[in-house]
Amino acid sequence: MKTPRPYKKSRFLIIVLLLILTCAGSLSAHKLRALKRNYADFHCYYLAGGRMLHRENIYVPRDTRAAEFRYAPIFGLIMSAFALTNEDTADTLWYLINFCLLIISFLLLKKMVIPETLSFKAGLLLYILLILGTLRLILHNFDSGQVNIIILGSTLGGLYLMRQKREALGSAIFAFSCLIKYTPLIFIPYFIFRRKFKLSLMITGFILIYLALPALCLGPKADIVYLRNLYAILTQSTILEPMTILDPKNQSLLSMWQRFFTPCIAYFHAPPMPLQALRLNPGQITSISIISAIILYGLILYFPKRREGEAFCENIDYALLLICVILFNLNAWMHNYLLLSLGYFILLYYLLKKHFRDKVIGGLLLLSFLLNLITLKPILGKIWAYKINFYSPFTLSALLTFVALLKIKFSQGCKT
DSSP states (O other): OOHHHHHHHHHHHHHHHHHHHHHHHHHHHHHHTTTTTTTTTHHHHHHHHHHHHHTTTOTTTSSSSSSSSOHHHHHHHHHHHHHHHHHHHHHHHHHHHHHHHHHHHHHHHHHHOOOSOHHHHHHHHHHHHHHHHHHHHHHHHHHHSSHHHHHHHHHHHHHHHHTTHHHHHHHHHHHHHHHHHGGGGGHHHHHHTTHHHHHHHHHHHHHHHHHHTHHHHOOOHHHHHHHHHHHHHHHHHHHHHHHHOTTTTOOOOOHHHHHSSSTTTTTTTTTOTTTTTGOOHHHHHHHHHHHHHHHHHHHHHHOOOOOOOHHHHHHHHOOOOOOOHHHHTTTTOOOGGGHHHHHHHHHHHHHTTTTTTOHHHHHHHHHHHHHTTTTTTTHOHHHHHHHHTOOOOOHHHHHHHHHHHHHHHHTTTTOO
């Protein structure tokens, strides 16, 4: 039985009103903390935009005014538009853009993953569970002013348009995400392996175009200088220092292995690590990290012989790749884990189709959600939350999600 049109309209208006109220409330809460925190990570982008307006160097090693800016010049050029106004106004605009992009990203999840028409109640249940599982990550991205919502939106938007045979536009949108955080580049070898050579070439081509675009505003020489400085800061940055890698807030795959095998004596309240008695040197630990990364990526490239649900299986591969985008990032702070959203949505949709009877998948997903929450200070207190971060709960959460997705991919032939 079809839902009456007036009822659909009123339901839509209620949802829009709730979103507006949520945005207003969360923005007000954000503004209460923003000035005290010097606008958190957004200050780094705003400062880079201001420097670019004055043709100054935006790649300052060990910058004393903000965190190091490590993004492509095109992103600095975009941020220069924000720097035309005062920082408080720019921060508000940035927040509103991210809020809208998050809504678009969540709508794209449904368009990508769900081929059939779901009832309103089923769709609402999916989104409620997804929001509950990612709420901490969403709020942390809003509060910190980070770029992960933009990466999520541009990645999902690009992949969706590619599937709709709008390869050029999809490649252009997807390529932009590769110039904010560079680990989305791991999609290119995947596309090559899947014989999608045209997509690989177009994404690469748009990346090169984006790298050259600032020359139109700044001149070729200035753009080349910025690109050289970008290369210098990526190879000489604090991101590669042992203290950064061992930092408990860093939840990358490399950091997990380094902490597991290394006594973190330089950190106050650091707990004993499970494998430090083996006394491996940093090179051996790095080798373990590289081997584990190769194994994870290799499991993504394997395609089951049964291909009944090829689109669904492709979605699983995209979710697995996004998990690797997080884990392979040398500085994988908590806010990066918002990219788990695609994997979570696929698992929730799968459980909904199975009437939540798959206890293994449900258990893995629930444990992943809990690991994302376990370091909340109100739950354990400041010291214990700090200690548990040494054991990489977010990394383990992502790996559990990876395993759950692989189980569906291999055991079900990607069928829902």
